[in-house]
Amino acid sequence: MCLKKKCQLNPDAHQFLIESMRTLQFSARAYHRILRLARTIADLSASDRIEPQHISESIHYRYLDRVSV
Numbered sequence: 001m002c003l004k005k006k007c008q009l010n011p012d013a014h015q016f017l018i019e020s021m022r023t024l025q026f027s028a029r030a031y032h033r034i035l036r037l038a039r040t041i042a043d044l045s046a047s048d049r050i051e052p053q054h055i056s057e058s059i060h061y062r063y064l065d066r067v068s069v
Contacts, residue, residue, distance in 0.1 A: 007035045013052045020059050034058045 009017070017038075021031055038050045038058040045054070 007039045008049045009055075010049050010051050013038075013050050013055045016052045017055050017059075020055070024059070024063065026062070030062060034062050037061060 017031070017034065020026075026034070034055065035050070035058075038054040041054045041057050042048075042050045047054070
């Protein structure tokens with residue numbers, strides 16, 4: 001599966017993700033995990049594109065995983 005094809009981002013969502021990655025100092029691996037989770041969240045919302053709220057929820061889960069380790 002090509003992540004770029006499957007994970008169509010709203011431009012605002014993309015900007016939010018980039019800023020969050022920089023602020024929270026997530027790795028490139030985390031970037032891809034966040035995208036995959038955001039795609040799943042968007043699918044559950046019956047959304048064709050990943051919106052900022054999907055990215056936000058995905059980052060929240062990723063951050064919780066990071067803090068609990």
